[in-house]
Amino acid sequence: MRLFSALLERLAFTPARTVKLALLRAYFAEAPDPDRGYALAAIAGTLVLPAARRSLIRDIATARVDPVLFELSYDYVGDLAETVALIWPVREAAVEEPPSVSLVVETLRAATKSEMPGIVERWLDASAPSVRYAILKLMTGGLRVGASGRLAKTALAEIAGIAPDEIEEIWHGLEPPYRPLFDWIEGRESRPDPAGAPVFRPPMLAHPLEDADLAALDPEDWRAEWKWDGIRVQLVRTAGGVRLYSRTAENIGAAFPEILDALDATGEAVALDGELLVLRDGEAAPFAELQQRLNRKTPTGAMMARFPAFVRLYDILFDNGEDVRGLAFDVRRKRLEAWVERVRPERMDLSRLIPFADFSELAALREAARAASIEGLMLKRGASAYLPGRPRGMWWKWKRAPLTVDAVLMYAQRGHGKRSSYYSDFTFGLWREGEDGPELVPIGKAYFGFTDEELRFLDRWVRHHTIGRFGPVREVEKALVLEIAFDAAQRSTRHKSGIALRFPRIARIRADKPAHEADGLDAFVKAYLAH
Amino acid sequence: MKATEWLVPRAEGLYCAPGDFFIDPLVPVPRAVITHGHADHARPDHGAVLATEETLAIMRLRLGEDRAGATQQPLRYGEELTVGGVRLRLEPAGHVLGSAQAVMERAGTRAVVSGDYKRAPDPTCRAFAPVPCDLFVTEATFALPVFRHPDPLREIDKLLRDVKLFPDRTHVVGCYALGKCQRLIALLRQAGYDGPVWLHGALRPLCGLYERFGVALGDLRPATEAAKGELCGGIVLAPPGAIADRWARRLADPVVCLASGWMQVRQRAKSRGVELPLIISDHADWDALLTTCREVGAEDIWVTHGREDALIHALAGFGIRGRALRLIGYEEDETA
CATH class of the missing domain: 3.60.15.10 (Ribonuclease Z/Hydroxyacylglutathione hydrolase-like)
Structure with missing residues (x-):
């Protein structure tokens, strides 16, 4: 547990991905089985333990600590597990060793409710504060380690010198403590066979299309579809189960039970690629509506009725148990159409192919598409096999030209990691008529889009034009105009301005433009939110 | 009375x-x-x-x-x-x-x-x-x-292990110029670290004063005079205000550390942007x-x-x- 708690501590404070990877690699190399397997599960969120009640932890702590001092401390620290880990008064010098990760996991699985307090007290007595913290966080489930499952798998892949996708392909056929996985990546055993498990297949991704690329393409070779603005998903059904995966291999089925039910009802052995969307009046709704569902781990009935989910199908990977990824897109498309025709699945439809004669016709269609649920176009080579990752020259995403608005810089905050010495998070706003004349109302925050040189300019500008400080935030003179590019604007009740931007980024610094000439909120709403 | x-x-x-x-x-x-x-x-x-x-x-x-x-x-x-x-x-x-x-x-x-x-x-x-x-x-x-401060030598050990784990990065430790700085150096020496300790200019006068009063601090060098690459894998001490600001930009991919009793509380450490908190208090x-x-x-x-x-x-x-x-x-x- 000492190694694991040290890892947790270091991960929690480390912003840089490469450093997190190094820490994870070092941990997996050093920690024994089955500890490291359970640790991997805890990080990846696959460790299922009977949830310990927070009241149990509180009760054993207040039985030993003066309640007034406990409350003062909890109030100061703000986190129950951390407070108990720090405040725990050891009764006598530790006689036992701190428990291992596997002992904690196995005991939590087996112990009865009445045994628990005594067991936990003994563990806490035997441990230092950071180990106590790790134990309590394992118990309460809210690990929040600052590293994702994907990152842990990437670290394992680096140890084995393979692509992370190779681990993804078998991951969902494995269970904690993942011994066959470690045996494989350390070269003792061959790759575990997922057999009939409904595992995730790494998706095929597209490159952004530049106008220069277009000239080299022959329209004959290419198929076009809309790029829908939901989230990319993979639906898998085998004899071993039904799964709904996100693009990053997260199992998100619990949040969309209606999709799982619809998939299961097909009775097919199938793997499908598609876009998860919310249906509104028979049309795909803007992303903001899907966001309502994504925020919940399990939806209420009311949520499901208000924001009904469906999947718009792009591709088929497994058809009646047969791996069709090696076939050409055109062939797979026929198989997909035939499958939909035959099975007639609920809550799924086909992503339409858009007929076109040449790219100028397609470009016109792209610019004319105003629906917020459309991000742009996809171009797929008719002859392309379904290849994991982002192979060149196969699929292109041809996004609509971004929308832009001229806004005024209002606040700035320092970034993280390499940017921790720079003011690199910028809040900007638009003008509106207030009671005392024109006032700025913030409409969004951007922290990318600029070059290193522009960042240095912005950092300097912020330092020289600060008029107020609120903790880490600086308020600046309302004098710098930023051209903000964004993909869509949506109504939002969470923002003072009533709008939220999708993917806002700083397109240009308009140091030449006087602040009072920046855009107004009313005109913005009319232009982008009229429908 | x-x-x-x-x-x-x-x-x-x-x-x-x-x-x-x-x-x-x-x-x-x-x-x-x-x-x-x-x-x-x-x-x-x-x-x-x-x-x-x-x-x-x-x-x-x-x-x-x-x-x-x-x-x-x-x-x-x-x-x-x-x-x-x-x-x-x-x-x-x-x-x-x-x-x-x-x-x-x-x-x-x-x-x-x-x-x-x-x-x-x-x-x-x-x-x-x-x-x-x-x-x-x-x-x-x-x-x-x-607040129960751990053995400071264990915290120093934590720092030295991290230096080993990231030999290409510079560990920059934020510390108060009077007391904490000199204690950190003395603890490093006690733990057997005899390499150079690089100092921000603001820390140097008091280190000199400590040495005049007989507190030996070993090999101390001004951080601003380090040759390119010399700070990789090195330990630099600086006032807390400098560790996350422009001064630190000269350092190689720094690991920001802070030596303070407050580092016991995670949120305090996180809000300061500290990557390696060292719970060392005076x-x-x-x-x-x-x-x-x-x-x-x-x-x-x-x-x-x-x-x-x-x-x-x-x-x-x-x-x-x-x-x-x-x-x-x-x-x-x-x-x-």
Whole structure:
């Protein structure tokens, strides 16, 4: 547990991905089985333990600590597990060793409710504060380690010198403590066979299309579809189960039970690629509506009725148990159409192919598409096999030209990691008529889009034009105009301005433009939110 | 006459009436006894200043010869002096070089003003000596039972392991210029680290002063004079304000560390953007505060600054009368 708690501590404070990877690699190399397997599960969120009640932890702590001092401390620290880990008064010098990760996991699985307090007290007595913290966080489930499952798998892949996708392909056929996985990546055993498990297949991704690329393409070779603005998903059904995966291999089925039910009802052995969307009046709704569902781990009935989910199908990977990824897109498309025709699945439809004669016709269609649920176009080579990752020259995403608005810089905050010495998070706003004349109302925050040189300019500008400080935030003179590019604007009740931007980024610094000439909120709403 | 009657809390600070002097006054006064050299305790422009030789030297260095008191009088630890109607001596407080408790006696009653203190071992200053008394004046910076400072050498070990794990990065440790900086270096040496320790310019004068008083710190070098690449895998000490700011841009992919008792609380460390928090404090932790308050056997305990609620509540449990002075001006320093 000492190694694991040290890892947790270091991960929690480390912003840089490469450093997190190094820490994870070092941990997996050093920690024994089955500890490291359970640790991997805890990080990846696959460790299922009977949830310990927070009241149990509180009760054993207040039985030993003066309640007034406990409350003062909890109030100061703000986190129950951390407070108990720090405040725990050891009764006598530790006689036992701190428990291992596997002992904690196995005991939590087996112990009865009445045994628990005594067991936990003994563990806490035997441990230092950071180990106590790790134990309590394992118990309460809210690990929040600052590293994702994907990152842990990437670290394992680096140890084995393979692509992370190779681990993804078998991951969902494995269970904690993942011994066959470690045996494989350390070269003792061959790759575990997922057999009939409904595992995730790494998706095929597209490159952004530049106008220069277009000239080299022959329209004959290419198929076009809309790029829908939901989230990319993979639906898998085998004899071993039904799964709904996100693009990053997260199992998100619990949040969309209606999709799982619809998939299961097909009775097919199938793997499908598609876009998860919310249906509104028979049309795909803007992303903001899907966001309502994504925020919940399990939806209420009311949520499901208000924001009904469906999947718009792009591709088929497994058809009646047969791996069709090696076939050409055109062939797979026929198989997909035939499958939909035959099975007639609920809550799924086909992503339409858009007929076109040449790219100028397609470009016109792209610019004319105003629906917020459309991000742009996809171009797929008719002859392309379904290849994991982002192979060149196969699929292109041809996004609509971004929308832009001229806004005024209002606040700035320092970034993280390499940017921790720079003011690199910028809040900007638009003008509106207030009671005392024109006032700025913030409409969004951007922290990318600029070059290193522009960042240095912005950092300097912020330092020289600060008029107020609120903790880490600086308020600046309302004098710098930023051209903000964004993909869509949506109504939002969470923002003072009533709008939220999708993917806002700083397109240009308009140091030449006087602040009072920046855009107004009313005109913005009319232009982008009229429908 | 009880000690609580002749030692008086005033807006300017604690006033010893029979000796007609203040202890660590917050504004310029005619006569001041200074417990230690930190800026919130050793302020400029007093008339007569009495302190240890080390503290006087620190004051001259930091405030300038002309602002460190019109007259300066050194007093050795344990040496006794009669000032007006009070007998005064200084005893080690274990906080920083030269730090002292002011021990005052009058008519068979004794009051001790401890200044800031700690009980953990520190190779750079004399260890705290508990003095039995009737009135004990204490700080309460870390007066919550969640503050139990670990063995500082374990924290140093944590740092050195990290240096090994990331040999291409520079570990930059934020630390207060007086005390924490020199203690960190001494701890590094104690742990067997004999490589160069690179210093931000603001830390150098006090390191020199410590060495003149016989505290050996080994190979110290100015960070600004390091050749390109020399700081990779190195340890740099800098004031906390510099570690996440422009000064740190010269460093190779720095690991930002901060050495402070506050680092025990995760949110405090995270909000400072610290990547490697080191829990090393120059103040008494919860256990040390309680032990000390009971050891000195005082009937009355006054708390100058910090989390006095918790300490006074706990003291009441031992039958000790506590009182919060709420002296405004002693800092809640992030680097304590």
